[in-house]
Every structure is written in structure tokens, then in C-alpha cells.
Amino acid sequence: MKMKNQGNLYQLLPLIGLIIIGTIGRYVLYGMGVQPFPNFEIIMVVTFLAIMLIRSPLALIVPLASMVGSDLLIGNPIFVGDQMNRIVLFTYSGFALIALLTLLNKNRLWNTLSQGRLKSIGLMAGLGVGSVLLYDIWTNMGWWYLMYPHDASSLLLVYTAGLPFMLYHLISGLVTFCAIGLPIILYIAKKNDHLQLQPIQLRIIHKIPAVLLVLGLIALSFTGTAATIPQKSEVWVEKSDQTSIRIIITTDSWTITDNLVAKPGDTAYSVLQRSAQENSFSIDATYYAQFDSTLINSINNAVGGTDGNYWQYYVNGRLPEVGADKYPVTNGDVLTWSFEVPPT
Known part of the structure; x- marks a missing residue:
């Protein structure tokens, strides 16, 4: 019983710690404007580490709790009037989607990354770039869906306008995954016998709640009629003369x-x-x-x-x-x- 309680403690501490790091880190970088370059963030690597280091699928709450907490600190409204801020849903579901894909491939990723070889560095760099790319594709589609006419030219315009931000974000993913994520994974792998953090093989039944949570967030992101453009009052953006x-x-x-x-x-x-x-x-x-x-x-x-x-x-x-x-x-x-x- 003592060993079981100790194991639970080793799982609880990373859960709480990563939520705090994600929340405070995003507030400092984004809310206080101390980013080394635009679009530099750590929520993505925190999401990855949460899934890799926490055995329970409850690790999915780390990016969601970090985003909610930092949004409250920064002052980004989660609700506009009596409606959910739908661009927030696209943002949250984007991180949840990355977390789910990592969860479904958790053991294979661990087996390669924990070896500490050149292949591990290449895989980690690819994960950083790939995660950011998927996230930006998803959230840019959200901006198009919520704010622009639903045609191909508008979609192309959104993605073209987002390229400079995506480039910086890709660099952020590459740097944080290789400079922060990989050293932590290697350290945990080396100390695994003591820390008891190596991932266990999850049964399909344990993955179902995570899948349902992410699918639910994705469905909520598309609430409303896709054939019409929502009122701008339903979307939080800067209080410009056009959006307020x-x-x-x-x-x-x-x-x-x-x-x-x-x-x-x-x-x-x-x-x-x-x-x-x-x-x-x-x-x-x-x-x-x-x-x-x-x-x-x-x-x-x-x-x-x-x-x-x-x-x-x-x-x-x-x-x-x-x-x-x-x-x-x-x-x-x-x-x-x-x-x-x-x-x-």
C-alpha cells in the first residue's frame, strides 16, 4: 500500500507541477510580453511532457488547465456575454488534439526517445515541428470558420496571413522540444526505477474517455451554422473599432x-x-x-x-x-x- 501511495504521489506531483509551469510560463511569456521572439510559447512542450510522464489519461487536463488558468491571468475572456468564446474552443481543442495523438503513440515514442541517440534528437525535433504545424493548421481553420466567408479564397487568405506567425511558432516548437523536452525525457528514463514514470501500456478502454473528451471539444468548436458567418460579438479578439x-x-x-x-x-x-x-x-x-x-x-x-x-x-x-x-x-x-x- 505504501508503494502504491508513493507511486500515486509521483504521478500527482508532475500533474500539478506541469499545470503551474504551463500557466505561469504562458502568463510571463505572453501576458507580460517577455518572449524572446514572437509566438514563442511552452504550452506545447508542457502538453507533450504531461502525456509522456503521467501514466493516467488524466494528463489531458494539463494543457486545458494551463490554458484556462493563463487566460484568466492574462484577461482573455473565456465567455463573451452569455456565449462561450469559440476561438478559445479552437485553441483548447488544438492542444487537446496534440495530447491525444501523443497519448495514442506514447509507448512507441518513449522507446525511441529514451535511448538518447541521434535518432532521438531527430524524432524530438520532428515532434516539435509537427505538433506546431498541426496546431496552427487547426486554429487558423478556426479563424477562417468564425471570421471569414466560407470559400477557398478566404481560407487561402487566412493561411497566407498566418505564415509569419507560423514560422516563429515552428521555431518555438523546435527549440522547446529539443532544449526542454528531450533532456527531461532522458533524465526520467535514466532515473525511471526511482521515479516510476515510464509509461505503461494503456488498454483501449482507458483511452476511450480521452478520445471522447477531445472529440467533444472539437464538436463544440464548430457549434453554430457553418453556412453563415457568426456575429463578431461571439468571438473574442482585440477591442478594435471593428470588433467592438x-x-x-x-x-x-x-x-x-x-x-x-x-x-x-x-x-x-x-x-x-x-x-x-x-x-x-x-x-x-x-x-x-x-x-x-x-x-x-x-x-x-x-x-x-x-x-x-x-x-x-x-x-x-x-x-x-x-x-x-x-x-x-x-x-x-x-x-x-x-x-x-x-x-x-
Whole structure:
């Protein structure tokens, strides 16, 4: 019983350790911007090591937990509104796919890599490059599926635009697998009798949960209708003027600008309210039942009626004919609140 508990401990420690390394490593490299070159990352090699060193198929949770943890630290939203961020699903399922393929070939890989010969170096380099290549092909297809027209020319455009990033990522895979992954595999192979980490032959029944998990993530990545392009509000990207609502609140003496990703049912008024919460400025409004509309009395202490100025709102430069609480807005719109003399 003591030996069994010790063996479980030897499995638990790498599981926790690799999750921590993956999470903190990605946060430092990507979140803090200290990459030696663009697209340098360690999640791929952490994924590979988790599968190779942890006997249980539960090793698949290492890349997923590392990505979720680092996304939370970095601030990448896993959900946008009440919907799952689908490009996140493509990212997560990409690492899970690499993990599954490694799991299915685990013993053959171990037998070659643990020998420490020139062939081992070549195999490790090939694994680094091949894993990155498969991952980038998969995630670029995700960008095409979610953000572009579903035709061959758009698909070619996505892959062409991604080539510079893929090149750096391939170098990252080559460096991390050979400089980090291979030395660790060789060390573990040498100390195997003590560490008890050499992979065991997994039965098919033990691989089924891993296969189902990965297939489930892949299926979730394609939720929605493939024949139409999803709304950009369903996809997290940088808050650019094309992928969020641009908000400009201006008087003669000050201006507030903001970008907010649209939520289902957003109006010019609800977006103003959210901007006020995020930027800590006050708004005062009155609802008039006879008009079924809300009138803005003041924003950031600029009170309507001062010197004949009142709050007017414009959407894409146009003055709407309904109240702000009745005018829907979406990503790509420019919402301007101007403290001015009303146009006649």
C-alpha cells in the first residue's frame, strides 16, 4: 500500500507541477510580453511532457488547465456575454488534439526517445515541428470558420496571413522540444526505477474517455451554422473599432473614449451605462412613460440645460429618431454622446 501511495504521489506531483509551469510560463511569456521572439510559447512542450510522464489519461487536463488558468491571468475572456468564446474552443481543442495523438503513440515514442541517440534528437525535433504545424493548421481553420466567408479564397487568405506567425511558432516548437523536452525525457528514463514514470501500456478502454473528451471539444468548436458567418460579438479578439462598439463622450472641456464588446440586446443607453461603470463616471437619466423613452439629464456632472447644451447621441454619425434606450447597437458601431445645443 505504501508503494502504491508513493507511486500515486509521483504521478500527482508532475500533474500539478506541469499545470503551474504551463500557466505561469504562458502568463510571463505572453501576458507580460517577455518572449524572446514572437509566438514563442511552452504550452506545447508542457502538453507533450504531461502525456509522456503521467501514466493516467488524466494528463489531458494539463494543457486545458494551463490554458484556462493563463487566460484568466492574462484577461482573455473565456465567455463573451452569455456565449462561450469559440476561438478559445479552437485553441483548447488544438492542444487537446496534440495530447491525444501523443497519448495514442506514447509507448512507441518513449522507446525511441529514451535511448538518447541521434535518432532521438531527430524524432524530438520532428515532434516539435509537427505538433506546431498541426496546431496552427487547426486554429487558423478556426479563424477562417468564425471570421471569414466560407470559400477557398478566404481560407487561402487566412493561411497566407498566418505564415509569419507560423514560422516563429515552428521555431518555438523546435527549440522547446529539443532544449526542454528531450533532456527531461532522458533524465526520467535514466532515473525511471526511482521515479516510476515510464509509461505503461494503456488498454483501449482507458483511452476511450480521452478520445471522447477531445472529440467533444472539437464538436463544440464548430457549434453554430457553418453556412453563415457568426456575429463578431461571439468571438473574442482585440477591442478594435471593428470588433467592438467605439464610444465617444464629449463636451467642450473633456472627452471620454472607450471600446466595449457588444452584448445581446445592447442599446445606446445600456452601452453608456456599462461605460460609466467601467470608467467610474456618473450618469443621470429620467424615464418618461408617455414617450416610453429615457432622457439623459447629465453625464460626468455635465448637466443638460447648461448654456443651452443638452446631451445628444449619434450612431455612426447619424442622429437617431428614437430614445437611446430603444436604439440597438452592435460591434463596429461608433456611438457618440455630445453635449451641445440641439440641432434645429
